[in-house]
Amino acid sequence: MTYTAVDIAKYIVSYCSGKHRPVSNLKLQKMLYYTWIDYYKKTGTALFFNEICAWQLGPVVPDAYYEFCSYAGTPIIRTYDVELSSGDTAIINKIIEDYIPIPASTLVNRSHRKGGPWDTVYQDGLGNRGIIPFSLIKDMECVGTC
Template structure:
């Protein structure tokens, strides 16, 4: 399985939300990325995407995807603008079941509920205690998601 970029996984979540007529805001997308990375590392011992996740004020963030979506503010991300023309569901066949599981487990919650949830979990709490923009390590994700 190839390691993708956070942007590629983000495009999958936005496209999936579009298929279900469910809106995905930048804040919600960040939390879905965090949960998908954590669940994947716990299950496989490997990263789902290569980007770092940092502890920011409103929870875990992948800075590149934040940059790509911040113009939406609290509004839903427009799939027609965000998802590349080259996007193909078949390119995700190795992880689609896993991403659907993450969506079903966490996508049902509002962006703010997910933010609050991450604020009660050790990967963000421990990194945030050290200061803003500290990386949430793969080891911290694995330790937490193996038991949660």
């Protein structure tokens, strides 16, 4: 099943709030990116089709960013009623659990990997806010696993 990025973002926010490990919008953006990748690796299908863009602090899904930008750098403590299929819930919960303990700064650094999708599009700022094609993400992040 395919969802919107905002639905997945709300699910991540709710899950993390429920675990008393709320995330900032920055960390949420990185978790969305890596959730998309890990979900694709596991299922071979896209979790959402909203654009992922190369912003200064890494990959960002603008639709989800603007949904939560009023929180700035503060933890987002909210719960939403987002329904996922039972199979997707299990997959996504596991992915979230893997990323909850990782600091946002570590995820930013990981997403800025030289030669990775973000770096390829961002190009030291020349491609700021450019779209990172899903094909590029698949080719560079899912090599040998998808």
